[in-house]
Amino acid sequence: MAKLTFKTDFCKGCGLCVDACPKKLLRLANEKINKKGHHPAEITDQSACVGCASCALMCPDCVIQVER
Amino acid sequence: MAVVFQKPKALADIPMHYCPGCTHGIIHRLVAEVIDELGIEGKTIGIAPVGCSVMAYNYFTCDMIEAAHGRAPAIATGVKRSDPENHIVFTYQGDGDLASIGMAETVHAAARNENITVIFVNNAIYGMTGGQMAPTSLPGQITQTSPYGRDPKLCGYPIRVCEMLSQLEGPEYLERVTVNSVANIRKAKKAIKKAFQNQIDGKGFSLVEVVSSCPTNWGMTPQAALKWIDDNMIPYYPLGVYKDRTAEQEAAK
Ligand SMILES: Cc1ncc(C[n+]2csc(CCOP(=O)(O)OP(=O)(O)O)c2C)c(N)n1
Ligand code: SF4
Ligand code: SF4
Secondary structure, eight states: OOEEEEOGGGOOOOOHHHHHOTTOOEEEOTTOOOTTSOOOEEESOGGGOOOOOHHHHHOTTOOEEEEO | OOEEEOOOTTBOSSOOOSOTTOTHHHHHHHHHHHHHHHTOGGGEEEEEOSSGGGGHHHHBSSEEEEOSTTOHHHHHHHHHHHSTTTOEEEEEEEHHIIIIITHHHHHHHHHTTOSOEEEEEEOSSBTTTTSBOOTTOOTTOOBTTBTTOOOHHHHOOOOOHHHHHTTSSOOSEEEEEEOSSHHHHHHHHHHHHHHHHHHHTTOOOEEEEEEOOOHHHHTSOHHHHHHHIIIIIHHHSOOEEEEEHHHHHHHHO
8 A cells, every 4th residue: 555645736747757657657637737837747546556656756846755 | 654755854845946857856855865864954055056056045954055156166165164074065066057167166176175065967058048058068969059069170079077077186986877767866866875975974075977857958858858868968978986986995905
């Protein structure tokens, strides 16, 4: 079990986390817009996340907190 | 459940102004993680450059000083020498700052083996001013001031800072890393930690060159910029340790 928490309003929608996830569990929410005007990243299937923190390591803006 | 990854304490809880996907943010975080892990936030003084990271003083929670363009190693020298036991001093500089206008300060701080830590962010361009050619721009690289690609016959060849400084007797430690993948980010952190530990141990000038991206002025997506590092930057700027005096002395024993 793992849990990701997104500081959504810090996200710049760069998508680096999306590519970093080995299980391809992240997406940019194209139907949402955050305070900065970006499509923020989110996790599609939390139950499949192994908590490897690859996304968080790759994120330039410290958006993602990982618990395991 | 336990927290396995979170924003380091030495990084302020405010949004950074860097462009989406710019790896300056990753490098800031690595420096802050190292400051946390070594427990030195209270005695660390960072010197910010002129360049995109000019406002680094807003992001690190340790004390910070803003230097005139290129002069960070000179200021770091003064701060460190004023109280060597109680100050941990680092500079954070781009390639325009460190290798162009500030080259003299860089070389002489290294030659003196000044006991400071230098984080050198090489993105092969002047980011802040809109993408002019830097001393590290690659042959053929298109920039605002080399619209047909950098012509070495006209502008000379890019400078490999680690290789050049490794010819000096002075410096203790020189390593080039990059942050374009999870594995490379882990290696970069190790190098940055060593560069701070060296200062704590009184060993002297430690510089980590981090090959970084500038998606905005390279004119590509953040993803393409990370690949461009592998395809174009690393062949000209090979990763690795260029000097490690302590390791050399150990090996000679
Ligand atoms: C004395 C002086 N000369 C020139 C400038 C203009 N200037 C500002 S930032 C910069 C170069 C920044 O490039 P770099 O150090 O590579 O950092 P980056 O923005 O790419 O992170 C220049 C030339 C200045 N601010 N001060
Ligand atoms: S890497 Fe960070 S800033 Fe970029 S999309 Fe993912 S969470 Fe957002
Ligand atoms: S201009 Fe380039 S170096 Fe500066 S913040 Fe944007 S992407 Fe980063």
